[in-house]
Amino acid sequence: MSKNLGELSGRKGLRDNLFEELGMAAAPTGTVVKGDIEKLAEEFKIGTANVYGTATFYDFLRPENKGKKVYVCNGSSCLTAGTQDVVKQKLGSHFQQEEIGEMCCLGRCHENSSFNMNGINYSGDAINDMEAVIKDKKVIADKYHVGNYGTQILTGAFPGVEEWYAPMKSILGRTKEDLLNELKISGLRGRGGAGFPIAFKLESCKNTVGNQKYIVCNADEGDPGAYSDRYLLEQQPHLVLLGMMIAGYIIGADMGVLYIRAEYPEAIEITQKAIDEIRAKHFLGNSIFDTDFNFDFKIIRAQGAYICGEETALLSSIEGQRPEVRVRPPYPTQQGLFNKPTVVNNVETLACIPYIINNTGAKFASIGKGRSTGTKLVSLDSFFNKPGIYEVDMGTPLSYVFNTLGGGLKSPVKAMHIGGPLGGLVPANFIEELSVDYETFSQKGFLLGHASVVCIPEEYPIMNYIQHLFHFTAHESCGKCFPCRLGSTRGYELISKSLNSDYKIDRDLFNDLINTMEIGSLCALGGGLPLPIKNALTYFDKEMNVYFE
């Protein structure tokens, strides 16, 4: 069924896109009204039920979003920093309760107190200056540290558009095989979480026959605590764009799609400006540098759904379908966007490509440790004295990143949630044993993921944090498979009951629940949640045991 819908939606494709139309239809009121659903269903020749299914899935399209004027960040970092209640209370002096919604997460984890108003993000002290924010529509730019240790691949000074795109002329003179080989030698692995080598995907897509192919940049950075993709899109957008162009050339794609989350309005605006700038200079379009290479970009603004970061859900989302995770095979490289061969990669992965092609794969492979080559961006939250984005050679001791680059902690923390909601819950005394690479993390039973760090202070109860993770998963579950759909809700109920009454959770039942989620879930949302829960049960057993019989 979804294959047919992909085909139907693909008739208008990116030019006249159903998902974008839904976003525009919701703009005036915050939700898509019945009449618009019927109109769009008719226009795209897709069932009304299908369009309704899509419209009611997303935080910013569904009926509950109607009339919302301001959104408070409910991400993990603002939660453990304890700023959400204060922000809500202060906004309550200016807005009706029903006008205040929630967003997850705004990527302002370096200073918290984050909220979104009129499509603009605010954080830090802005909440204390609401008169100016409301009356003068004052935009208060956020500031965070950007630093590095080792090679600067992603955080160096940008040389300017002309100089940056100049090598493209000679790159287009090289064979696709030659460029692919550099990427193979580089050992570049996906930075979005799974660490899958990019060259395999590009090769598979290159070898798939198709007259239309796509490069999709996954800029849905939904992991609360992560803002490194935001940094790249806002401060280094041309690294990502050139990376997509080179990847597009290798596989034979003439279109790059950037799926950017609505929670990052500045990233959308800045990236669009960067695209317009290079289009004006004829680095985009037809016959680029007088070759037969044609390429252009399209930004798709997401509408608030964590699962759209999962690559197959993301593709369904662009197609205007309900973003349910797809069963693989077929893989996107064989049957992706609108059923066409597609490569989906993370922002940071794509941003590494120009360095590799300009400096050789061997040079990139010489940086890092073992199979973790190159550098990694790490996002540090507001518990650090110098919160920010740090680029470090893979293999850099985590303690160096925290203590030297991040300047150490402002106050004691007992654990760090690293790599997003599905990453491991790392007790503070494990930090000395870890370095920024995939291998040490997995050897110790954790996950590097996208390398975001959310601190959990001494006084914050771990059980409440686990409740938050179950709640997050229950809210974000796409509903396709029952271990995640039901398991996340049951887990949330059990934990809430034990927190709010004398109820003790049956440990066997609970173990059964998380094992079923881990083994039986279709994707890493339901399958990954048990990792931090198991870490909590192991390392914070004294705190946790109180709630179990």
Ligand SMILES: Cc1cc2nc3c(=O)[nH]c(=O)nc-3n(C[C@H](O)[C@H](O)[C@H](O)COP(=O)(O)O)c2cc1C
């Ligand atoms: C629940 C879930 C959420 C995800 N969110 C993101 C995300 O926000 N950004 C991202 O790049 N990858 C995310 N991924 C991973 C993607 O499915 C995919 O592996 C990635 O985009 C591939 O790019 P990479 O190889 O460059 O990392 C997510 C996966 C799952 C299961």
Ligand code: SF4
């Ligand atoms: S694990 Fe959850 S999010 Fe993933 S496919 Fe199953 S229901 Fe959907």
